[in-house]
Structure formats: C-alpha cells, structure tokens
Amino acid sequence: MIHALRYLGWPLLVGLLVALLIIQRYPHWVGLENKPEYTLQQAPLPTGPQQGPYSYATAVSGAAPAVANLYTTKVIDKPQQPLAKDDPLFQRFFGDSLPRQRRMESSLGSAVIMSPEGYLLTNNHVTANAEQIVVALRDGRETLARVIGSDPETDLAVLKIDLTDLPVITLGRSDSIRVGDVTLAIGNPFGVGQTVTMGIISATGRNQLGLNTYEDFIQTDAAINRGNSGGALVDATGHLIGINTAIISESGGSQGIGFAIPVKLAMEVMKAIIEHGQVIRGWLGVEVQSLTQELAESFGQAGRPGIVVAGVYRDGPAERAGLRPGDLILSIDGIQSSNGRNSMNQVARTRPGDKIDIDILRNGKPLTLTAEVGMRPPVENRPNK
Known part of the structure; x- marks a missing residue:
C-alpha cells in the first residue's frame, strides 16, 4: 500500500498543480468569474433618466432672427497697369497722371442686432471703407445701415438701422463659459444665406495671435468661413457669448480653429462708441x-x-x-x-x-x-x- 502511494503520489501532485493553474488561467472553463488583472474606476449607474440635448432648434429659433446678413460695396481705385508706377517709360509720358481704374467691389459679412433701437455689432474689417452697407434681415426686410463708429484695435464696429419691431439677441455671460461647452455659430458664409454650425469651446483667453491689438478670443471648432465675420456665437440656450471674427486656415476654409470676441468686451466697446463716438483708453x-x-x-x-x-x-x-x-x-x-x-x-x-x-x-x-x-x-x- 505504501509502495503504491509512493508510486502514484507524484503524478497526483503534478495533476493537482496543473488543475489549479488551469482554473486560475481559464476560470470560465469551470463556471467561475473571470477577474481582470487591473482595477478600473467606474462611474456610478445613473439613478434617473439621461438629460442630454437632442436638438438645438429652440436655441437657434431664438437667436437666428437677430443675426443679419451684410452686403457691402466699396470703390477700389488703382492704376490700370499695376506695374506702370515702376515703369520708367510710363513715368516719362504720364508722370504722376497715370491712367487709373475705379471699380466697385462687393463683400459679405454678418451682424448681430443688439437693441430694439437698431444698433448692430459687426467686425470693423467687414465695414471698413465701405461706400454702402445693406442689411438683410431673416424676415426678408432690407435696409441701408450707417456706421456709428469703429474700433480697429478690437476689430469691432457699431452700425445703426432705422427699422421697427427688430428681433434682438439675448446676451449671455462670456466670462462663465467653459472649455467643452457647446457653441453655435450663426452667419452668412459665402453668401449662401443664414447658416448654423455647431462645435464646442476649444479654448478661452487666446491672445498673441497678431490679429488685433487687444486680443482675448474665444476659440471654437464650430465651422466659421468667409461671410461669418460679425455673426453670432451663441451657447446651447441661444444666448450670445461672442462675435465671430476670424479663422486660422492654410486653405481659406474652415479647419476647426475659429475665433470670436467675447460679448463682455464687445459690449464695452459698443457702449463707448455709442456714448463717445470712439473707445477711450x-x-x-x-x-x-x-x-x-x-x-x-x-x-x-x-x-x-x-x-x-x-x-x-x-x-x-x-x-x-x-x-x-x-x-x-x-x-x-x-x-x-x-x-x-x-x-x-x-x-x-x-x-x-x-x-x-x-x-x-x-x-x-x-x-x-x-x-x-x-x-x-x-x-x-x-x-x-
């Protein structure tokens, strides 16, 4: 008997160790729970229904009527021959009286209706040197606007139109926005008509971009293209948080890096222009x-x-x-x-x-x-x- 145990003992021991290794490596083979080799911190299960937004139509319907399309025209005066001023032959015959060509150039932009009295905010680069500014409202009305004043150092301009029953934007708080908040950009890109694009706040307080003297931009990845300048950047509730101003793009199209002037700064500039005709600094x-x-x-x-x-x-x-x-x-x-x-x-x-x-x-x-x-x-x- 003792001899038999000695003979069978080692195979039994080896078999038991192999079985333990198999159970540890593949516990599900014997109906045991497979425990991971690491620990993850899981968020608690929700105790109520999820409250995520599935549509921003309410925000858009509140803000979009207060965003107008701008059509500006300006006179471009330049020599008929661009190289004539550097050509000695032309200089000999014409001197300083070189033949010049005058033509009208049109550009597109957007503006935000800030008050029922008809004050609008837009970008200075949209209206600079414009001979005529046509404002087209979403309800189909069109009128001419006059420039009350501008501030090139923040790239803002204040316009005035004389219409009644104007839709007015609701102001938000640009100083309380957070990176990751949903944003909607409303404007007139490429002249196709009023368009809404969606993104998030990518960064706040952007400066040293070389765009303006005073820079404190909101950065967003909401698509902003040519014609969006001067339009509204609103939050998920439709409240104005910024004036769309510029993009950084190698191709000229939207690449997810757009900038807006915070509404707090824009309102300070607008108030100064209306009260004093300029921003006093x-x-x-x-x-x-x-x-x-x-x-x-x-x-x-x-x-x-x-x-x-x-x-x-x-x-x-x-x-x-x-x-x-x-x-x-x-x-x-x-x-x-x-x-x-x-x-x-x-x-x-x-x-x-x-x-x-x-x-x-x-x-x-x-x-x-x-x-x-x-x-x-x-x-x-x-x-x-």
Whole structure:
C-alpha cells in the first residue's frame, strides 16, 4: 500500500498543480468569474433618466432672427497697369497722371442686432471703407445701415438701422463659459444665406495671435468661413457669448480653429462708441517686451518677473514721467508686471488724466515714477517714437 502511494503520489501532485493553474488561467472553463488583472474606476449607474440635448432648434429659433446678413460695396481705385508706377517709360509720358481704374467691389459679412433701437455689432474689417452697407434681415426686410463708429484695435464696429419691431439677441455671460461647452455659430458664409454650425469651446483667453491689438478670443471648432465675420456665437440656450471674427486656415476654409470676441468686451466697446463716438483708453506711449531668461540674466534679475521698456514715444506720458528705453518695469500701481500685454491692458483700462505709480529698475537701482495717463490716439494718428 505504501509502495503504491509512493508510486502514484507524484503524478497526483503534478495533476493537482496543473488543475489549479488551469482554473486560475481559464476560470470560465469551470463556471467561475473571470477577474481582470487591473482595477478600473467606474462611474456610478445613473439613478434617473439621461438629460442630454437632442436638438438645438429652440436655441437657434431664438437667436437666428437677430443675426443679419451684410452686403457691402466699396470703390477700389488703382492704376490700370499695376506695374506702370515702376515703369520708367510710363513715368516719362504720364508722370504722376497715370491712367487709373475705379471699380466697385462687393463683400459679405454678418451682424448681430443688439437693441430694439437698431444698433448692430459687426467686425470693423467687414465695414471698413465701405461706400454702402445693406442689411438683410431673416424676415426678408432690407435696409441701408450707417456706421456709428469703429474700433480697429478690437476689430469691432457699431452700425445703426432705422427699422421697427427688430428681433434682438439675448446676451449671455462670456466670462462663465467653459472649455467643452457647446457653441453655435450663426452667419452668412459665402453668401449662401443664414447658416448654423455647431462645435464646442476649444479654448478661452487666446491672445498673441497678431490679429488685433487687444486680443482675448474665444476659440471654437464650430465651422466659421468667409461671410461669418460679425455673426453670432451663441451657447446651447441661444444666448450670445461672442462675435465671430476670424479663422486660422492654410486653405481659406474652415479647419476647426475659429475665433470670436467675447460679448463682455464687445459690449464695452459698443457702449463707448455709442456714448463717445470712439473707445477711450488710457495710454502711456511706451512699447514693452516680456523679460526673457536671457534678458533677466543680463539685468541680474534671473527668476524675477518684469517687462522691459523697448521704446518710448516722443513727448508721450511715459517720456514726460522719465521712463527710458531699457528700464525694467516691476509693477504698475502695485500690480506686478509679468506680462507686457496684460500690463498694457491694465493701462488701457485706466481713465485718461489719472496718475499711476510705476516701479522700475534702472541700472540695478529701484525707482518709482509717477505718470499721468494720456488718451490712446487712433492708430493712424499715433506719434513717432
């Protein structure tokens, strides 16, 4: 008996180990639950019905009537022979009296009806130098619009039409939007008529794009094409959150990178234009650049925030205050200066005539200068440095 157990013991033991390995590797073969080798955190099961939107028709029906199509015409005056001005033969016979060609050029755009009094917001680049602006409403009415004022530095313009019973957009809150929120772009792309496209908020606070002087764009992947400029960017409830302005595209068509001016900024510009005919901004008359690592080391200020004065406008507020090129601005009115754009926007929000303290570092020595903020002149009237 003992001899038989010794003879059969090893095969039985090996068979038992093999069975355990098979059960562990393929538990479902014997009816056991297959447990994964990793742990996943699962969301809890919903306790009620799902509340996802299946249509944005209500939002569109509320916002779309307040978005108008714009048709602008402008006179283009240019030489009949584009190269004539550089041709000595033409210059010899015609001098400065070269034959010129005048023609009308049409362009498309969109605008948003902001008030029942007939004020509309659109882009400055849509209406700039326009001889005539025709506004076509969704209800079929058409009328001529006049430009109340424009602000090239934010690319906004305010129009006025004289019609009654105007549909008006409902304002949203551009300062509370989140990346991932659904957006709808309404406009007149390529002149095909009013069109609605859908996307999400891709980013907020986009700047340094080289599009405008003051940039604080909402980025969206809702399709924006030529003709959408000046149209409405609305949220999922149909409330206005931005004015469609530009796209980044190598082909000229929509590639999912569109930009809109936040409605909060647009309303500030519109209010200033209606009340004053222009946007009144504070101005120091200074050009600055951010403090790079190399510049910080040259100033002996590695790791310290600041902005460098790159240029000072002649007889401007900064020059009168004693600011010089090469100065390192540490703070303006107690607010740390770590970004040139943010600091200049801070100055722009200051009322002209107010005085501000500027803490600087000059030749390694700290100084505090006091400047009286001036009024920012129009771009075409900007003084020389």
